[in-house]
Amino acid sequence: MLLFDIILIFMIIGTIIAVETKNMLSAVVAVGAVGFGVSLLFLYLRAPDIAITQVIVEVLSLIILIRVATHVDNVAIERRIDNFANMTGLIFIGLFIAFCIWAFTDVIPFANPLMRVSQHYLDAGLRETGAANIVAAVILDYRAYxxxxxAVVIFTSILGAFVILRSKGKKKLSEEDDITVGILEDA
Amino acid sequence: MLQYLLDMIIFALGIYCLIAKRHIIKKIIGMCIIEYSINLFLILLGYRMHGIAPIILPEMNNSYFAQYSVDPLPQALVLTSIVIGLGTLALMAAFAIKLYEKYRTFDMSEIHRLRG
Incomplete structure:
Protein backbone atom coordinates (compact mmCIF):
# COMPACT_ATOMS: atom_id res chain seq x y z
CA MET A 1 0.00 0.00 0.00
CA LEU A 2 2.72 2.45 0.99
CA LEU A 3 4.63 1.52 -2.15
CA PHE A 4 1.65 2.50 -4.31
CA ASP A 5 1.38 5.85 -2.53
CA ILE A 6 5.09 6.56 -3.02
CA ILE A 7 4.98 5.81 -6.75
CA LEU A 8 1.77 7.85 -7.16
CA ILE A 9 3.33 10.86 -5.41
CA PHE A 10 6.37 10.51 -7.67
CA MET A 11 3.99 10.58 -10.63
CA ILE A 12 2.22 13.68 -9.30
CA ILE A 13 5.56 15.48 -8.99
CA GLY A 14 6.49 14.45 -12.53
CA THR A 15 3.11 15.70 -13.78
CA ILE A 16 3.54 19.10 -12.12
CA ILE A 17 7.00 19.45 -13.66
CA ALA A 18 5.64 18.46 -17.07
CA VAL A 19 2.80 20.97 -16.84
CA GLU A 20 4.72 23.94 -15.51
CA THR A 21 8.17 23.82 -17.08
CA LYS A 22 9.01 26.25 -19.86
CA ASN A 23 11.28 24.08 -21.98
CA MET A 24 9.33 21.66 -24.16
CA LEU A 25 12.04 18.98 -24.18
CA SER A 26 12.07 18.97 -20.36
CA ALA A 27 8.29 18.61 -20.35
CA VAL A 28 8.48 15.63 -22.70
CA VAL A 29 11.13 13.97 -20.53
CA ALA A 30 8.96 14.53 -17.44
CA VAL A 31 6.03 12.89 -19.23
CA GLY A 32 8.32 9.95 -19.93
CA ALA A 33 9.07 9.71 -16.21
CA VAL A 34 5.33 9.66 -15.46
CA GLY A 35 4.78 6.95 -18.07
CA PHE A 36 7.50 4.71 -16.69
CA GLY A 37 6.10 5.28 -13.20
CA VAL A 38 2.74 4.03 -14.51
CA SER A 39 4.51 0.99 -15.94
CA LEU A 40 6.23 0.25 -12.61
CA LEU A 41 2.91 0.58 -10.79
CA PHE A 42 1.25 -1.83 -13.25
CA LEU A 43 3.97 -4.34 -12.43
CA TYR A 44 3.30 -4.03 -8.68
CA LEU A 45 -0.47 -4.22 -9.28
CA ARG A 46 0.05 -7.75 -10.68
CA ALA A 47 -0.52 -6.80 -14.32
CA PRO A 48 2.67 -7.89 -16.13
CA ASP A 49 1.15 -7.87 -19.63
CA ILE A 50 0.14 -4.25 -19.35
CA ALA A 51 3.49 -3.29 -17.85
CA ILE A 52 5.32 -4.71 -20.88
CA THR A 53 2.91 -3.01 -23.30
CA GLN A 54 3.17 0.29 -21.44
CA VAL A 55 6.98 0.27 -21.64
CA ILE A 56 6.93 -0.34 -25.40
CA VAL A 57 4.19 2.25 -26.06
CA GLU A 58 5.98 4.74 -23.80
CA VAL A 59 9.24 4.45 -25.74
CA LEU A 60 7.41 4.91 -29.06
CA SER A 61 5.36 7.87 -27.85
CA LEU A 62 8.49 9.52 -26.42
CA ILE A 63 10.09 9.22 -29.85
CA ILE A 64 7.02 10.83 -31.46
CA LEU A 65 6.83 13.62 -28.85
CA ILE A 66 10.54 14.43 -29.10
CA ARG A 67 10.17 14.57 -32.88
CA VAL A 68 7.44 17.20 -32.46
CA ALA A 69 9.06 19.08 -29.56
CA THR A 70 12.42 19.54 -31.28
CA HIS A 71 10.78 20.39 -34.58
CA VAL A 72 11.77 24.05 -34.46
CA ASP A 73 11.57 26.07 -31.29
CA ASN A 74 11.22 24.23 -28.03
CA VAL A 75 10.59 27.17 -25.69
CA ALA A 76 7.13 27.99 -24.42
CA ILE A 77 5.43 31.14 -25.63
CA GLU A 78 3.93 32.43 -22.39
CA ARG A 79 4.51 36.16 -22.78
CA ARG A 80 1.19 37.28 -21.40
CA ILE A 81 -0.53 35.15 -18.83
CA ASP A 82 -4.08 34.14 -19.61
CA ASN A 83 -5.74 34.79 -16.26
CA PHE A 84 -9.19 33.59 -17.30
CA ALA A 85 -7.96 30.17 -18.42
CA ASN A 86 -5.76 29.77 -15.33
CA MET A 87 -8.59 30.65 -12.96
CA THR A 88 -11.01 28.38 -14.81
CA GLY A 89 -8.59 25.50 -14.60
CA LEU A 90 -7.84 25.99 -10.90
CA ILE A 91 -11.54 26.29 -9.99
CA PHE A 92 -12.23 23.17 -12.01
CA ILE A 93 -9.48 21.27 -10.18
CA GLY A 94 -10.91 22.27 -6.81
CA LEU A 95 -14.46 21.28 -7.76
CA PHE A 96 -13.27 18.03 -9.27
CA ILE A 97 -11.27 16.95 -6.22
CA ALA A 98 -14.18 17.82 -3.93
CA PHE A 99 -16.51 15.79 -6.14
CA CYS A 100 -14.05 12.88 -6.07
CA ILE A 101 -13.88 12.89 -2.27
CA TRP A 102 -17.68 12.79 -2.17
CA ALA A 103 -18.00 10.16 -4.90
CA PHE A 104 -15.32 7.74 -3.72
CA THR A 105 -17.25 7.05 -0.55
CA ASP A 106 -19.60 5.00 -2.74
CA VAL A 107 -16.98 3.30 -4.91
CA ILE A 108 -15.80 -0.13 -3.82
CA PRO A 109 -12.85 0.05 -1.37
CA PHE A 110 -9.33 -0.42 -2.63
CA ALA A 111 -7.96 -3.99 -2.99
CA ASN A 112 -11.43 -5.51 -2.79
CA PRO A 113 -12.62 -5.83 -6.38
CA LEU A 114 -16.11 -6.46 -7.68
CA MET A 115 -15.67 -9.67 -9.69
CA ARG A 116 -19.17 -10.33 -10.94
CA VAL A 117 -18.28 -10.83 -14.60
CA SER A 118 -14.69 -11.92 -14.48
CA GLN A 119 -15.12 -14.64 -11.88
CA HIS A 120 -16.39 -16.84 -14.69
CA TYR A 121 -13.22 -16.15 -16.68
CA LEU A 122 -11.07 -17.12 -13.71
CA ASP A 123 -13.08 -20.26 -12.96
CA ALA A 124 -13.49 -21.63 -16.47
CA GLY A 125 -10.87 -19.80 -18.55
CA LEU A 126 -8.32 -22.59 -18.63
CA ARG A 127 -10.91 -25.25 -19.37
CA GLU A 128 -12.80 -23.29 -22.03
CA THR A 129 -9.95 -21.68 -23.94
CA GLY A 130 -6.84 -23.63 -23.00
CA ALA A 131 -4.85 -20.46 -22.32
CA ALA A 132 -2.86 -20.24 -19.09
CA ASN A 133 -2.80 -16.44 -19.30
CA ILE A 134 -6.35 -15.27 -18.61
CA VAL A 135 -5.72 -11.81 -20.06
CA ALA A 136 -4.73 -13.40 -23.37
CA ALA A 137 -7.82 -15.61 -23.13
CA VAL A 138 -10.04 -12.55 -22.72
CA ILE A 139 -8.55 -10.44 -25.51
CA LEU A 140 -8.16 -13.25 -28.03
CA ASP A 141 -11.10 -15.52 -27.28
CA TYR A 142 -13.90 -14.08 -25.14
CA ARG A 143 -13.68 -10.53 -26.50
CA ALA A 144 -11.90 -11.03 -29.80
CA TYR A 145 -14.16 -8.58 -31.65
CA ALA A 151 -6.85 -3.00 -34.95
CA VAL A 152 -9.32 -1.01 -37.07
CA VAL A 153 -8.85 2.11 -34.91
CA ILE A 154 -5.06 1.87 -35.08
CA PHE A 155 -5.15 1.36 -38.83
CA THR A 156 -7.42 4.39 -39.27
CA SER A 157 -5.31 6.67 -37.09
CA ILE A 158 -2.04 5.67 -38.75
CA LEU A 159 -3.69 6.15 -42.15
CA GLY A 160 -4.85 9.61 -41.03
CA ALA A 161 -1.38 10.57 -39.81
CA PHE A 162 0.13 9.35 -43.07
CA VAL A 163 -2.34 11.35 -45.16
CA ILE A 164 -1.82 14.51 -43.09
CA LEU A 165 1.96 14.31 -43.17
CA ARG A 166 2.17 13.67 -46.91
CA SER A 167 3.82 16.77 -48.26
CA LYS A 168 2.24 16.94 -51.71
CA GLY A 169 -0.45 15.21 -53.71
CA LYS A 170 0.35 12.65 -56.31
CA LYS A 171 -0.89 14.70 -59.28
CA LYS A 172 0.46 18.12 -60.12
CA LEU A 173 -1.88 21.05 -60.64
CA SER A 174 -0.51 21.83 -64.09
CA GLU A 175 -0.96 18.28 -65.25
CA GLU A 176 -3.76 17.60 -67.70
CA ASP A 177 -6.49 15.10 -66.96
CA ASP A 178 -6.23 11.89 -68.89
CA ILE A 179 -9.92 11.32 -69.42
CA THR A 180 -12.70 13.78 -70.14
CA VAL A 181 -16.10 13.42 -68.56
CA GLY A 182 -19.27 15.46 -68.90
CA ILE A 183 -20.86 17.16 -71.91
CA LEU A 184 -18.37 18.08 -74.63
CA GLU A 185 -19.06 21.38 -76.38
CA ASP A 186 -18.13 20.57 -79.99
CA ALA A 187 -18.49 16.90 -80.37
CA MET B 1 -9.39 5.32 -1.35
CA LEU B 2 -6.20 7.38 -0.97
CA GLN B 3 -4.79 5.73 -4.08
CA TYR B 4 -7.91 6.70 -6.06
CA LEU B 5 -7.61 10.30 -4.87
CA LEU B 6 -3.94 10.59 -5.81
CA ASP B 7 -4.77 9.18 -9.23
CA MET B 8 -7.58 11.69 -9.68
CA ILE B 9 -5.17 14.53 -8.77
CA ILE B 10 -3.07 13.44 -11.76
CA PHE B 11 -6.24 13.49 -13.91
CA ALA B 12 -7.12 17.01 -12.73
CA LEU B 13 -3.60 18.25 -13.49
CA GLY B 14 -3.95 16.83 -16.99
CA ILE B 15 -7.26 18.66 -17.47
CA TYR B 16 -5.63 21.88 -16.23
CA CYS B 17 -2.78 21.43 -18.71
CA LEU B 18 -5.33 20.89 -21.49
CA ILE B 19 -7.39 23.99 -20.60
CA ALA B 20 -4.94 26.63 -19.46
CA LYS B 21 -1.81 26.10 -21.56
CA ARG B 22 -1.62 27.59 -25.02
CA HIS B 23 1.28 25.63 -26.48
CA ILE B 24 0.05 22.76 -28.67
CA ILE B 25 2.67 20.32 -27.37
CA LYS B 26 1.55 21.13 -23.82
CA LYS B 27 -1.99 20.22 -24.84
CA ILE B 28 -0.79 16.92 -26.31
CA ILE B 29 1.11 16.26 -23.07
CA GLY B 30 -2.09 16.93 -21.11
CA MET B 31 -3.93 14.35 -23.20
CA CYS B 32 -1.16 11.81 -22.49
CA ILE B 33 -1.40 12.46 -18.74
CA ILE B 34 -5.19 12.04 -18.73
CA GLU B 35 -4.80 8.76 -20.58
CA TYR B 36 -2.25 7.44 -18.07
CA SER B 37 -4.41 8.32 -15.09
CA ILE B 38 -7.56 6.71 -16.50
CA ASN B 39 -5.75 3.50 -17.42
CA LEU B 40 -4.22 3.40 -13.95
CA PHE B 41 -7.60 3.99 -12.31
CA LEU B 42 -9.15 1.01 -14.09
CA ILE B 43 -6.27 -1.23 -13.05
CA LEU B 44 -6.47 0.04 -9.45
CA LEU B 45 -10.16 -0.93 -9.37
CA GLY B 46 -9.26 -4.53 -10.19
CA TYR B 47 -6.49 -5.02 -7.65
CA ARG B 48 -6.99 -7.57 -4.91
CA MET B 49 -5.16 -7.61 -1.61
CA HIS B 50 -2.22 -10.08 -1.71
CA GLY B 51 -3.33 -11.00 -5.21
CA ILE B 52 -1.46 -12.91 -7.87
CA ALA B 53 -1.16 -12.15 -11.58
CA PRO B 54 -3.89 -13.78 -13.73
CA ILE B 55 -1.55 -16.43 -15.13
CA ILE B 56 -2.04 -20.05 -14.13
CA LEU B 57 1.23 -21.75 -13.19
CA PRO B 58 1.55 -25.54 -13.37
CA GLU B 59 1.71 -26.06 -9.59
CA MET B 60 -1.54 -24.16 -8.86
CA ASN B 61 -4.94 -25.77 -8.64
CA ASN B 62 -7.85 -23.92 -10.16
CA SER B 63 -9.78 -23.02 -7.01
CA TYR B 64 -6.73 -21.39 -5.38
CA PHE B 65 -6.16 -19.40 -8.56
CA ALA B 66 -9.79 -18.29 -8.82
CA GLN B 67 -9.75 -17.16 -5.22
CA TYR B 68 -6.55 -15.11 -5.28
CA SER B 69 -6.11 -13.78 -8.80
CA VAL B 70 -6.61 -10.09 -9.56
CA ASP B 71 -9.39 -9.03 -11.94
CA PRO B 72 -8.36 -9.91 -15.53
CA LEU B 73 -11.11 -8.00 -17.36
CA PRO B 74 -9.85 -4.41 -16.77
CA GLN B 75 -6.37 -5.56 -17.71
CA ALA B 76 -7.60 -6.89 -21.05
CA LEU B 77 -9.56 -3.72 -21.84
CA VAL B 78 -6.76 -1.38 -20.73
CA LEU B 79 -4.34 -3.30 -22.94
CA THR B 80 -6.54 -2.28 -25.88
CA SER B 81 -6.79 1.30 -24.63
CA ILE B 82 -3.02 1.78 -24.27
CA VAL B 83 -2.33 0.76 -27.85
CA ILE B 84 -5.14 2.99 -29.15
CA GLY B 85 -3.55 5.85 -27.19
CA LEU B 86 -0.38 5.44 -29.23
CA GLY B 87 -2.37 5.75 -32.46
CA THR B 88 -4.18 8.90 -31.38
CA LEU B 89 -0.89 10.40 -30.15
CA ALA B 90 0.64 9.87 -33.58
CA LEU B 91 -2.39 11.55 -35.19
CA MET B 92 -2.17 14.53 -32.82
CA ALA B 93 1.56 14.90 -33.50
CA ALA B 94 0.90 14.89 -37.24
CA PHE B 95 -1.72 17.65 -36.80
CA ALA B 96 0.73 19.70 -34.69
CA ILE B 97 3.46 19.47 -37.33
CA LYS B 98 1.03 20.46 -40.10
CA LEU B 99 -0.29 23.42 -38.05
CA TYR B 100 3.26 24.62 -37.50
CA GLU B 101 4.05 24.37 -41.19
CA LYS B 102 0.95 26.43 -42.05
CA TYR B 103 0.99 29.08 -39.30
CA ARG B 104 4.69 29.14 -38.23
CA THR B 105 3.77 29.03 -34.55
CA PHE B 106 2.71 26.56 -31.86
CA ASP B 107 0.68 29.19 -29.98
CA MET B 108 -3.00 28.28 -29.93
CA SER B 109 -4.15 31.89 -29.53
CA GLU B 110 -2.42 32.82 -32.78
CA ILE B 111 -4.04 30.01 -34.73
CA HIS B 112 -7.47 31.49 -35.21
CA ARG B 113 -7.50 32.61 -38.80
CA LEU B 114 -10.18 30.55 -40.44
CA ARG B 115 -10.32 30.89 -44.18
CA GLY B 116 -13.00 29.38 -46.34
Missing part, protein backbone atom coordinates in the same frame (compact mmCIF):
# COMPACT_ATOMS: atom_id res chain seq x y z
CA UNK A 146 -12.89 -5.88 -29.29
CA UNK A 147 -9.34 -6.61 -30.44
CA UNK A 148 -10.51 -6.47 -34.06
CA UNK A 149 -12.00 -3.03 -33.38
CA UNK A 150 -8.72 -1.95 -31.81
Missing amino acids: DTLGE
Whole structure:
Protein backbone atom coordinates (compact mmCIF):
# COMPACT_ATOMS: atom_id res chain seq x y z
CA MET A 1 0.00 0.00 0.00
CA LEU A 2 2.72 2.45 0.99
CA LEU A 3 4.63 1.52 -2.15
CA PHE A 4 1.65 2.50 -4.31
CA ASP A 5 1.38 5.85 -2.53
CA ILE A 6 5.09 6.56 -3.02
CA ILE A 7 4.98 5.81 -6.75
CA LEU A 8 1.77 7.85 -7.16
CA ILE A 9 3.33 10.86 -5.41
CA PHE A 10 6.37 10.51 -7.67
CA MET A 11 3.99 10.58 -10.63
CA ILE A 12 2.22 13.68 -9.30
CA ILE A 13 5.56 15.48 -8.99
CA GLY A 14 6.49 14.45 -12.53
CA THR A 15 3.11 15.70 -13.78
CA ILE A 16 3.54 19.10 -12.12
CA ILE A 17 7.00 19.45 -13.66
CA ALA A 18 5.64 18.46 -17.07
CA VAL A 19 2.80 20.97 -16.84
CA GLU A 20 4.72 23.94 -15.51
CA THR A 21 8.17 23.82 -17.08
CA LYS A 22 9.01 26.25 -19.86
CA ASN A 23 11.28 24.08 -21.98
CA MET A 24 9.33 21.66 -24.16
CA LEU A 25 12.04 18.98 -24.18
CA SER A 26 12.07 18.97 -20.36
CA ALA A 27 8.29 18.61 -20.35
CA VAL A 28 8.48 15.63 -22.70
CA VAL A 29 11.13 13.97 -20.53
CA ALA A 30 8.96 14.53 -17.44
CA VAL A 31 6.03 12.89 -19.23
CA GLY A 32 8.32 9.95 -19.93
CA ALA A 33 9.07 9.71 -16.21
CA VAL A 34 5.33 9.66 -15.46
CA GLY A 35 4.78 6.95 -18.07
CA PHE A 36 7.50 4.71 -16.69
CA GLY A 37 6.10 5.28 -13.20
CA VAL A 38 2.74 4.03 -14.51
CA SER A 39 4.51 0.99 -15.94
CA LEU A 40 6.23 0.25 -12.61
CA LEU A 41 2.91 0.58 -10.79
CA PHE A 42 1.25 -1.83 -13.25
CA LEU A 43 3.97 -4.34 -12.43
CA TYR A 44 3.30 -4.03 -8.68
CA LEU A 45 -0.47 -4.22 -9.28
CA ARG A 46 0.05 -7.75 -10.68
CA ALA A 47 -0.52 -6.80 -14.32
CA PRO A 48 2.67 -7.89 -16.13
CA ASP A 49 1.15 -7.87 -19.63
CA ILE A 50 0.14 -4.25 -19.35
CA ALA A 51 3.49 -3.29 -17.85
CA ILE A 52 5.32 -4.71 -20.88
CA THR A 53 2.91 -3.01 -23.30
CA GLN A 54 3.17 0.29 -21.44
CA VAL A 55 6.98 0.27 -21.64
CA ILE A 56 6.93 -0.34 -25.40
CA VAL A 57 4.19 2.25 -26.06
CA GLU A 58 5.98 4.74 -23.80
CA VAL A 59 9.24 4.45 -25.74
CA LEU A 60 7.41 4.91 -29.06
CA SER A 61 5.36 7.87 -27.85
CA LEU A 62 8.49 9.52 -26.42
CA ILE A 63 10.09 9.22 -29.85
CA ILE A 64 7.02 10.83 -31.46
CA LEU A 65 6.83 13.62 -28.85
CA ILE A 66 10.54 14.43 -29.10
CA ARG A 67 10.17 14.57 -32.88
CA VAL A 68 7.44 17.20 -32.46
CA ALA A 69 9.06 19.08 -29.56
CA THR A 70 12.42 19.54 -31.28
CA HIS A 71 10.78 20.39 -34.58
CA VAL A 72 11.77 24.05 -34.46
CA ASP A 73 11.57 26.07 -31.29
CA ASN A 74 11.22 24.23 -28.03
CA VAL A 75 10.59 27.17 -25.69
CA ALA A 76 7.13 27.99 -24.42
CA ILE A 77 5.43 31.14 -25.63
CA GLU A 78 3.93 32.43 -22.39
CA ARG A 79 4.51 36.16 -22.78
CA ARG A 80 1.19 37.28 -21.40
CA ILE A 81 -0.53 35.15 -18.83
CA ASP A 82 -4.08 34.14 -19.61
CA ASN A 83 -5.74 34.79 -16.26
CA PHE A 84 -9.19 33.59 -17.30
CA ALA A 85 -7.96 30.17 -18.42
CA ASN A 86 -5.76 29.77 -15.33
CA MET A 87 -8.59 30.65 -12.96
CA THR A 88 -11.01 28.38 -14.81
CA GLY A 89 -8.59 25.50 -14.60
CA LEU A 90 -7.84 25.99 -10.90
CA ILE A 91 -11.54 26.29 -9.99
CA PHE A 92 -12.23 23.17 -12.01
CA ILE A 93 -9.48 21.27 -10.18
CA GLY A 94 -10.91 22.27 -6.81
CA LEU A 95 -14.46 21.28 -7.76
CA PHE A 96 -13.27 18.03 -9.27
CA ILE A 97 -11.27 16.95 -6.22
CA ALA A 98 -14.18 17.82 -3.93
CA PHE A 99 -16.51 15.79 -6.14
CA CYS A 100 -14.05 12.88 -6.07
CA ILE A 101 -13.88 12.89 -2.27
CA TRP A 102 -17.68 12.79 -2.17
CA ALA A 103 -18.00 10.16 -4.90
CA PHE A 104 -15.32 7.74 -3.72
CA THR A 105 -17.25 7.05 -0.55
CA ASP A 106 -19.60 5.00 -2.74
CA VAL A 107 -16.98 3.30 -4.91
CA ILE A 108 -15.80 -0.13 -3.82
CA PRO A 109 -12.85 0.05 -1.37
CA PHE A 110 -9.33 -0.42 -2.63
CA ALA A 111 -7.96 -3.99 -2.99
CA ASN A 112 -11.43 -5.51 -2.79
CA PRO A 113 -12.62 -5.83 -6.38
CA LEU A 114 -16.11 -6.46 -7.68
CA MET A 115 -15.67 -9.67 -9.69
CA ARG A 116 -19.17 -10.33 -10.94
CA VAL A 117 -18.28 -10.83 -14.60
CA SER A 118 -14.69 -11.92 -14.48
CA GLN A 119 -15.12 -14.64 -11.88
CA HIS A 120 -16.39 -16.84 -14.69
CA TYR A 121 -13.22 -16.15 -16.68
CA LEU A 122 -11.07 -17.12 -13.71
CA ASP A 123 -13.08 -20.26 -12.96
CA ALA A 124 -13.49 -21.63 -16.47
CA GLY A 125 -10.87 -19.80 -18.55
CA LEU A 126 -8.32 -22.59 -18.63
CA ARG A 127 -10.91 -25.25 -19.37
CA GLU A 128 -12.80 -23.29 -22.03
CA THR A 129 -9.95 -21.68 -23.94
CA GLY A 130 -6.84 -23.63 -23.00
CA ALA A 131 -4.85 -20.46 -22.32
CA ALA A 132 -2.86 -20.24 -19.09
CA ASN A 133 -2.80 -16.44 -19.30
CA ILE A 134 -6.35 -15.27 -18.61
CA VAL A 135 -5.72 -11.81 -20.06
CA ALA A 136 -4.73 -13.40 -23.37
CA ALA A 137 -7.82 -15.61 -23.13
CA VAL A 138 -10.04 -12.55 -22.72
CA ILE A 139 -8.55 -10.44 -25.51
CA LEU A 140 -8.16 -13.25 -28.03
CA ASP A 141 -11.10 -15.52 -27.28
CA TYR A 142 -13.90 -14.08 -25.14
CA ARG A 143 -13.68 -10.53 -26.50
CA ALA A 144 -11.90 -11.03 -29.80
CA TYR A 145 -14.16 -8.58 -31.65
CA ASP A 146 -12.89 -5.88 -29.29
CA THR A 147 -9.34 -6.61 -30.44
CA LEU A 148 -10.51 -6.47 -34.06
CA GLY A 149 -12.00 -3.03 -33.38
CA GLU A 150 -8.72 -1.95 -31.81
CA ALA A 151 -6.85 -3.00 -34.95
CA VAL A 152 -9.32 -1.01 -37.07
CA VAL A 153 -8.85 2.11 -34.91
CA ILE A 154 -5.06 1.87 -35.08
CA PHE A 155 -5.15 1.36 -38.83
CA THR A 156 -7.42 4.39 -39.27
CA SER A 157 -5.31 6.67 -37.09
CA ILE A 158 -2.04 5.67 -38.75
CA LEU A 159 -3.69 6.15 -42.15
CA GLY A 160 -4.85 9.61 -41.03
CA ALA A 161 -1.38 10.57 -39.81
CA PHE A 162 0.13 9.35 -43.07
CA VAL A 163 -2.34 11.35 -45.16
CA ILE A 164 -1.82 14.51 -43.09
CA LEU A 165 1.96 14.31 -43.17
CA ARG A 166 2.17 13.67 -46.91
CA SER A 167 3.82 16.77 -48.26
CA LYS A 168 2.24 16.94 -51.71
CA GLY A 169 -0.45 15.21 -53.71
CA LYS A 170 0.35 12.65 -56.31
CA LYS A 171 -0.89 14.70 -59.28
CA LYS A 172 0.46 18.12 -60.12
CA LEU A 173 -1.88 21.05 -60.64
CA SER A 174 -0.51 21.83 -64.09
CA GLU A 175 -0.96 18.28 -65.25
CA GLU A 176 -3.76 17.60 -67.70
CA ASP A 177 -6.49 15.10 -66.96
CA ASP A 178 -6.23 11.89 -68.89
CA ILE A 179 -9.92 11.32 -69.42
CA THR A 180 -12.70 13.78 -70.14
CA VAL A 181 -16.10 13.42 -68.56
CA GLY A 182 -19.27 15.46 -68.90
CA ILE A 183 -20.86 17.16 -71.91
CA LEU A 184 -18.37 18.08 -74.63
CA GLU A 185 -19.06 21.38 -76.38
CA ASP A 186 -18.13 20.57 -79.99
CA ALA A 187 -18.49 16.90 -80.37
CA MET B 1 -9.39 5.32 -1.35
CA LEU B 2 -6.20 7.38 -0.97
CA GLN B 3 -4.79 5.73 -4.08
CA TYR B 4 -7.91 6.70 -6.06
CA LEU B 5 -7.61 10.30 -4.87
CA LEU B 6 -3.94 10.59 -5.81
CA ASP B 7 -4.77 9.18 -9.23
CA MET B 8 -7.58 11.69 -9.68
CA ILE B 9 -5.17 14.53 -8.77
CA ILE B 10 -3.07 13.44 -11.76
CA PHE B 11 -6.24 13.49 -13.91
CA ALA B 12 -7.12 17.01 -12.73
CA LEU B 13 -3.60 18.25 -13.49
CA GLY B 14 -3.95 16.83 -16.99
CA ILE B 15 -7.26 18.66 -17.47
CA TYR B 16 -5.63 21.88 -16.23
CA CYS B 17 -2.78 21.43 -18.71
CA LEU B 18 -5.33 20.89 -21.49
CA ILE B 19 -7.39 23.99 -20.60
CA ALA B 20 -4.94 26.63 -19.46
CA LYS B 21 -1.81 26.10 -21.56
CA ARG B 22 -1.62 27.59 -25.02
CA HIS B 23 1.28 25.63 -26.48
CA ILE B 24 0.05 22.76 -28.67
CA ILE B 25 2.67 20.32 -27.37
CA LYS B 26 1.55 21.13 -23.82
CA LYS B 27 -1.99 20.22 -24.84
CA ILE B 28 -0.79 16.92 -26.31
CA ILE B 29 1.11 16.26 -23.07
CA GLY B 30 -2.09 16.93 -21.11
CA MET B 31 -3.93 14.35 -23.20
CA CYS B 32 -1.16 11.81 -22.49
CA ILE B 33 -1.40 12.46 -18.74
CA ILE B 34 -5.19 12.04 -18.73
CA GLU B 35 -4.80 8.76 -20.58
CA TYR B 36 -2.25 7.44 -18.07
CA SER B 37 -4.41 8.32 -15.09
CA ILE B 38 -7.56 6.71 -16.50
CA ASN B 39 -5.75 3.50 -17.42
CA LEU B 40 -4.22 3.40 -13.95
CA PHE B 41 -7.60 3.99 -12.31
CA LEU B 42 -9.15 1.01 -14.09
CA ILE B 43 -6.27 -1.23 -13.05
CA LEU B 44 -6.47 0.04 -9.45
CA LEU B 45 -10.16 -0.93 -9.37
CA GLY B 46 -9.26 -4.53 -10.19
CA TYR B 47 -6.49 -5.02 -7.65
CA ARG B 48 -6.99 -7.57 -4.91
CA MET B 49 -5.16 -7.61 -1.61
CA HIS B 50 -2.22 -10.08 -1.71
CA GLY B 51 -3.33 -11.00 -5.21
CA ILE B 52 -1.46 -12.91 -7.87
CA ALA B 53 -1.16 -12.15 -11.58
CA PRO B 54 -3.89 -13.78 -13.73
CA ILE B 55 -1.55 -16.43 -15.13
CA ILE B 56 -2.04 -20.05 -14.13
CA LEU B 57 1.23 -21.75 -13.19
CA PRO B 58 1.55 -25.54 -13.37
CA GLU B 59 1.71 -26.06 -9.59
CA MET B 60 -1.54 -24.16 -8.86
CA ASN B 61 -4.94 -25.77 -8.64
CA ASN B 62 -7.85 -23.92 -10.16
CA SER B 63 -9.78 -23.02 -7.01
CA TYR B 64 -6.73 -21.39 -5.38
CA PHE B 65 -6.16 -19.40 -8.56
CA ALA B 66 -9.79 -18.29 -8.82
CA GLN B 67 -9.75 -17.16 -5.22
CA TYR B 68 -6.55 -15.11 -5.28
CA SER B 69 -6.11 -13.78 -8.80
CA VAL B 70 -6.61 -10.09 -9.56
CA ASP B 71 -9.39 -9.03 -11.94
CA PRO B 72 -8.36 -9.91 -15.53
CA LEU B 73 -11.11 -8.00 -17.36
CA PRO B 74 -9.85 -4.41 -16.77
CA GLN B 75 -6.37 -5.56 -17.71
CA ALA B 76 -7.60 -6.89 -21.05
CA LEU B 77 -9.56 -3.72 -21.84
CA VAL B 78 -6.76 -1.38 -20.73
CA LEU B 79 -4.34 -3.30 -22.94
CA THR B 80 -6.54 -2.28 -25.88
CA SER B 81 -6.79 1.30 -24.63
CA ILE B 82 -3.02 1.78 -24.27
CA VAL B 83 -2.33 0.76 -27.85
CA ILE B 84 -5.14 2.99 -29.15
CA GLY B 85 -3.55 5.85 -27.19
CA LEU B 86 -0.38 5.44 -29.23
CA GLY B 87 -2.37 5.75 -32.46
CA THR B 88 -4.18 8.90 -31.38
CA LEU B 89 -0.89 10.40 -30.15
CA ALA B 90 0.64 9.87 -33.58
CA LEU B 91 -2.39 11.55 -35.19
CA MET B 92 -2.17 14.53 -32.82
CA ALA B 93 1.56 14.90 -33.50
CA ALA B 94 0.90 14.89 -37.24
CA PHE B 95 -1.72 17.65 -36.80
CA ALA B 96 0.73 19.70 -34.69
CA ILE B 97 3.46 19.47 -37.33
CA LYS B 98 1.03 20.46 -40.10
CA LEU B 99 -0.29 23.42 -38.05
CA TYR B 100 3.26 24.62 -37.50
CA GLU B 101 4.05 24.37 -41.19
CA LYS B 102 0.95 26.43 -42.05
CA TYR B 103 0.99 29.08 -39.30
CA ARG B 104 4.69 29.14 -38.23
CA THR B 105 3.77 29.03 -34.55
CA PHE B 106 2.71 26.56 -31.86
CA ASP B 107 0.68 29.19 -29.98
CA MET B 108 -3.00 28.28 -29.93
CA SER B 109 -4.15 31.89 -29.53
CA GLU B 110 -2.42 32.82 -32.78
CA ILE B 111 -4.04 30.01 -34.73
CA HIS B 112 -7.47 31.49 -35.21
CA ARG B 113 -7.50 32.61 -38.80
CA LEU B 114 -10.18 30.55 -40.44
CA ARG B 115 -10.32 30.89 -44.18
CA GLY B 116 -13.00 29.38 -46.34
